[in-house]
Amino acid sequence: MTDPHATAERILRRFARDTNLLIAGRPVRVSAESEDTATALAVAGMARALGARLVEDDATGPDILDIAVQGDDAALALGGAPLASRGDAGGRLDFARAHMPVSTALAAELAAAGTVRGLRIGVSMTLEPKTANLALLLKDAGAEVAVYAHPDETDPEVAAALRARGVPVDADASLSGEAEREAALAWLRRGFDVVVDDGSHLVRLAHEAAPELIDRWIGVAEETTSGLTPLRAMAAQGALATPVVAVNDAATKTGFDNRYGTGQSCVLAIADLLDQVDATVRDLPVLVIGYGPVGVGVAAHLSALGAHVAVAEVDPLRALLAAHDGYQVGYAADLAEGALVISCTGVPHTVTPTLLERAAIVAVAGGVPGEVTLAGVALEPVIVAGTPARALEVAEPCGTLVLDRGGCINVTAAEGNPIEIMDLSFATQLAAVRHLVESRPVVGVHPLPEDAVAHVAATAARARGLALDPAAASSPADADWRSPRYRRADGNGAGA
Numbered sequence: 257m258t259d260p261h262a263t264a265e266r267i268l269r270r271f272a273r274d275t276n277l278l279i280a281g282r283p284v285r286v287s288a289e290s291e292d293t294a295t296a297l298a299v300a301g302m303a304r305a306l307g308a309r310l311v312e313d314d315a316t317g318p319d320i321l322d323i324a325v326q327g328d329d330a331a332l333a334l335g336g337a338p339l340a341s342r343g344d345a346g347g348r349l350d351f352a353r354a355h356m357p358v359s360t361a362l363a364a365e366l367a368a369a370g371t372v373r374g375l376r377i378g379v380s381m382t383l384e385p386k387t388a389n390l391a392l393l394l395k396d397a398g399a400e401v402a403v404y405a406h407p408d409e410t411d412p413e414v415a416a417a418l419r420a421r422g423v424p425v426d427a428d429a430s431l432s433g434e435a436e437r438e439a440a441l442a443w444l445r446r447g448f449d450v451v452v453d454d455g456s457h458l459v460r461l462a463h464e465a466a467p468e469l470i471d472r473w474i475g476v477a478e479e480t481t482s483g484l485t486p487l488r489a490m491a492a493q494g495a496l497a498t499p500v501v502a503v504n505d506a507a508t509k510t511g512f513d514n515r516y517g518t519g520q521s522c523v524l525a526i527a528d529l530l531d532q533v534d535a536t537v538r539d540l541p542v543l544v545i546g547y548g549p550v551g552v553g554v555a556a557h558l559s560a561l562g563a564h565v566a567v568a569e570v571d572p573l574r575a576l577l578a579a580h581d582g583y584q585v586g587y588a589a590d591l592a593e594g595a596l597v598i599s600c601t602g603v604p605h606t607v608t609p610t611l612l613e614r615a616a617i618v619a620v621a622g623g624v625p626g627e628v629t630l631a632g633v634a635l636e637p638v639i640v641a642g643t644p645a646r647a648l649e650v651a652e653p654c655g656t657l658v659l660d661r662g663g664c665i666n667v668t669a670a671e672g673n674p675i676e677i678m679d680l681s682f683a684t685q686l687a688a689v690r691h692l693v694e695s696r697p698v699v700g701v702h703p704l705p706e707d708a709v710a711h712v713a714a715t716a717a718r719a720r721g722l723a724l725d726p727a728a729a730s731s732p733a734d735a736d737w738r739s740p741r742y743r744r745a746d747g748n749g750a751g752a
Contacts, residue, residue, distance in 0.1 A: 258295075258327075258328040260294045260295040260297070260298035261298045261302070261538060261562060262536060262538065263295050263298065263299075263325075263328045263329075264295065264298035264299040264301075264302045264303075265302065265527065265536070265538070265561055266328075266329075266531075267299055267323060267325075267329070267330045267332075268299070268302060268303060268306065268524075269524050269527055269528060269531075270332070271321065271323075271332055271339070272520065272521075272524050272674070273524070273528060273670070274332075274339060274341075274342075275334070275339065275342070275351075275675075276352070276385070276671045276672075276674055276675050277334075277355065277674055277675055277676065278516065278517070278520065278674035278675070278676045278677055279303060279306045279307060279308050279520060279674075280306060280307025280308065280516045280520065281307055281308070281309065281516075281676075281720075282307075282308050282309070282319060282320075282321055283308070283309050283310075283311040283315060283317060283319060283320045283321070284300070284303045284308040284309065284310055284311065284320070284321045284322075284323065285310070285311050285312075285313065285315065285320060285321070285322050285323070286299050286300045286303070286310070286323045286325065287313075287322070287323070287324050287325070288324070288325035288326075289325075289326075292325045292326065292327060295325050295327075295328070296323075296325045299323055299325060299330070302560060302561070303323075305559070305560035306520070306557065306560045307516065308321075316336075317335065317721075318334075318335035319334070319335065319720075320334070320335060320336070321333075321334055322334075322336070344413065344417075345385075345411070345413035345414045345416065345417040346417045346420075348385040348414070348417075349385045349388050349389060349392075349414070349417055349418075349421075351385070351675075352385040352386050352388075352389050352675050353389050353392075355675040355676060355679065356386070356389055356675060356676075356678075356679040356682070357679065357719040358679045358680060358683040358712065358715050358716045358719050359389070359390065359393055359679050359682045359683045359686060360393065361683070361715050361719065362683045362686040362687060362690075362712065362715065363393035363394065363396060363397050363686055364397075365690075366394075366397040366398075366686060366689070366690060367396060367397040367398060369690075370398065371397070371689075371690050371693050371694060372394060372397050372398055372399040372450075372689065372690075372693060373397070373398030373399070374398065374399075374400070375398075375399050375400070375449040375450060375474075375693065376399070376400045376401075376402075376446070376447060376448045376449050376450075377394050377399045377400070377401050377402075377448060377449065377450045377451075377452065377689070378401075378402055378403075378404065378443065378444070378446065378448040378450070378451045378452065378458070379391050379394070379401060379402070379403045379404070379452045380403075380404045380405070380443070380451065380452065380453045380454060380457070380458040381403075381405065381409075381452065381453075381454040381479065382405060382406075382409040382410075382454065382664075382667050382672055383403060383405035383409060383410045383411055383414055383415055383418075383425070383427050384411050384414055384667075384671055384672045385411075385414055385671070385675075386672065386673075386675055386678040386679070386682065387403070387405075387678075387682075388403075388414050388417065388418045388423075389682075390452075390682045390685065390686075391403050391418060391423050392418070392421060392423065393682075393686070394686075394689075395422065395423055401423050401424075402423070402424040402425070402426065402443065402446050402448075403415075403418065403423060403424070403425045403426070403427065404425075404426045404427060404439075404440060404443040404458060405425075405427035406427075406436070406457070407427075407428060407429050407430065407431045407432060407436055408429070408663060408664075408667075408668055409664070409667050409668065410427040410428065410429045412429050415427045424446075426439055426440075426442060426443040426446075427439075437461075440457075440458060440461055441461065441465060441466060443458070444458060444461065444462050444466055444469055445466065445469065447469065447472065448469075448472075448473065449472065449473065449474050449693075450473070450474050450475060450476070450477070450689055450692055450693065451473060451475075451476045451477070452476075452477045452479070452685055452689065453476055453477070453478050453479065453483060454478075454479040454480055454483060455479075455480055455482055455483040455624070456476075456478055456480075456482075456483035456484070456486060456487050457483075459476050459478070459483075459487065459498070459500075460486060460487075460490075463490070463495065463496075463497060467497060470497045470498050473498045474499070474692050474693055474696065475498055475499035475500060475501065475692040475696075475697065476498055476499070476500045476501070476692075477500075477501050477503050477685050477688035477689055477692065478500055478501070478502060478503055478504065479503050479504055479509075479681070479685065480504050480602075480622075481504050481510075481548070481549075481602055482602035482622075482623075482624050483504070484500075484502050484504055484505070484701065485602075487500050487701055488701050491699075491700055491701050496699060496700065496701070497699060498699060499692065499696075499697040499698060499699055499700060499702060500700070500701045500702065501688040501691060501692055501697075501702055501703075501704050502701055502702065502703055502704065503681075503684050503685055503688045503704060505703055505704070506684050506687075506688075506703070506704045506708075506709045506712075507709055507713070508680050508681075508683070508684045508709055508712045508713055508716070509680070509681050509684045510549050511549075512677055512680050512681070513673060513677055513678075513680070513681045514548070514549030514550045514552075514553055514622075515549050515552055515553040515556070516553060516674075516677055517553075517673030517674055517677030517678065517681075518549075518550050518553055518554070518621060518622050518666060518673060519550070519552075519553025519554050519556055519557040520553075520557055520673075520674060521666035521670055521671075521672060521673050521674060522550075522554055522557075522598070522619075522621035522622065522665050522666045523537070523554055523557035523558055523561065523621075524557070524670070525665050525666050525669050525670035526596075526598070526619050526659060526665060527561065528669075528670070529645075529646065529647055529648055529659055529660070529665075529669060530617070532638075532640055532645045532646065532648060533638060533640060533645065533648065533657075537558060537561050537562070537563045537596065538561055538562035538563065539562060539563070539564065540563050540564065540595075540596050541563075541564050541566070541591075541594060541595040541596070542558050542563045542564065542565050542566070542595055542596045542597075542598065543566050543567070543568060543588060543591045543592050543595045543596070543597045543598070543615075544558070544565060544566070544567050544568075544583075544598050544600055545567075545568045545569075545588055545597065545598065545599045545600060545601055545606055545607070546568075546569060546574075546599065546600035546601035546602075546603075546606070547567050547569045547571075547574040547575065547577060547578045547600070548574065548600065548601075550600040550602075550621055550622050551567065551569075551574075551578075551600035551601075551621075552577075552581075554598055554600050554621045555567065555578070555581070555583060556581075558598075559582075563596075565583050565584075566583055566584040566585070566586065566591045566595075567583045567584070567585050568585070568586065568587060568588035568591060569585065588611055589610065589611065589614070592611045592614040592615045593614045593615075594614075594615075594616050595615055595616060595617075596615070596616060596617040596618075596619070597611060597615040597617070597618050597619075598618075598619050598620070598621050599618075599619075599620045599621065599623060599627045599628065600621045600622070600623075601623075601627065602622065602623055602624050602627070603624070603627065604624060604625070604626040604627060605626060605627070605629045606627050606628070607620075607627065607628040607629060607662070608629055609629055609633075612628065612629065612630075612633070612651060612654060612656055612658075613654040613656065615656050616656065616657065617656065617657040617658075617659065618651075618656055618657070618658050618659065618662065619658075619659040619660070619662075619665050620659075620660075620662050620663065620664060620665055621665060621666070622664055622666065623663075623664050625663075626662075627662060628658065628662030630651070630658070630661070630662055633651045633652070634651070634652040634653075635649040635650070635651055635652075635658060635661065636649060636650050636652055637649050637650075638650060638657070646669070647659060647660040647661075647668070647669045649661065679716075680712070680716055683712045683715065683716065684704065684709070684712050687704060687708045687709070687711065687712050688704050688708075690708070691704060691705060691708055
């Protein structure tokens with residue numbers, strides 16, 4: 257008999273893989289004939305554990321995912337319509353745009369205000385359908401846009417589709433070494449007013465190799481923790497020459513992108529890859545290294561799929577949080593033995609040669625180049641039915657299974673974070689671009705103002721049809737600061 261939980265996982269992974277849509281927060285309705293009740297219950301339980309909201313039979317709406325269990329498979333429908341192929345790269349761009357209402361609204365505000373009209377904006381990010389739409393939205397708002405992507409973060413079909421829609425793209429998946437560096441410098445030499453970066457690789461390259469180009473920059477909007485860390489170090493050393501808005505630190509980015517987006521996309525990508533060798537994360541011992549926002553999301557999604565999760569963390573506060581979330585916390589060297597080890601630190605050489613030898617499987621969630629130390633390690637492809645498996649190799653001589661050569665697992669082995677998550681992140685990027693252009697901050701690393709973050713959140717709440725109850729305010733709007741505990745019987749304060 258087929259394991260209901262294995263079937264449930266396959267069904268939910270198929271939805272995420274075929275659509276690149278988010279499970280968390282989604283209304284889900286599960287149905288089945290009587291003989292499939294056990295599987296239906298497993299699907300409902302797993303969807304709820306992943307953050308979905310189960311709805312009744314009479315519920316309606318464009319975002320409802322209907323899962324009609326049929327034996328060890330299911331028919332899937334979204335908003336009442338059967339799931340259909342997204343088609344070619346152009347179709348994937350259009351599908352993503354249809355599910356990006358928040359970014360679309362923020363871009364429309366930019367266009368109406370004329371904020372970026374005539375400005376040259378460079379977008380350096382993983383090139384997939386959501387990023388392509390960010391570039392197109394900026395173009396529609398009146399900016400001149402050019403895109404760069406690192407070779408291992410480039411979808412060639414999306415690059416071609418974006419060029420066909422009038423956006424120059426300096427991205428070539430075949431480049432490496434000096435050729436990659438020269439392509440990045442050529443993109444920088446296009447000359448920009450604003451740079452939207454992910455990992456600050458291009459911003460740092462400009463400071464290192466072409467500082468004269470920075471003089472015309474209004475500023476930079478940086479997407480990630482791993483990008484902000486070196487920029488803050490540069491600012492402390494007096495080496496930073498441009499204003500930077502820390503998009504990553506905005507609640508509308510980190511609160512969703514890492515916890516829900518990276519969590520879902522990385523864990524389900526890992527599960528998809530292991531499926532090639534008939535392996536599953538269910539009941540697997542897993543060590544999550546790093547319990548920042550990415551680690552929190554990865555651990556939660558692994559737990560939802562039934563893995564046994566432990567955490568290694570150097571920060572005492574994060575270690576305490578992991579313990580209170582129910583995870584064993586200990587030394588990586590002890591917990592890695594025979595486990596799936598997932599690095600969530602964004603720090604090079606997190607997975608040392610010793611950890612690599614002790615682990616059964618190694619992967620990186622998000623991350624930076626070199627997070628797994630592979631120097632001097634021979635990687636041999638895993639052969640399944642006479643064909644090399646996708647993104648699976650064995651490190652010799654230790655025999656550890658390495659996923660995607662220790663690369664960013666949700667980018668090169670999948671399609672990146674879910675569309676709705678990147679809609680929020682890119683809306684926050686658009687708010688940061690507007691802030692840079694209108695406020696012209698001084699050199700340094702700056703937070704995105706809270707009113708801008710609140711505007712993104714309010715726009716998202718409207719777009720997703722959330723009812724906001726003013727009676728449920730978390731703090732009263734009462735201007736009287738005096739404590740009511742010590743009021744006199746006549747209502748006056750103690751000192752009246």
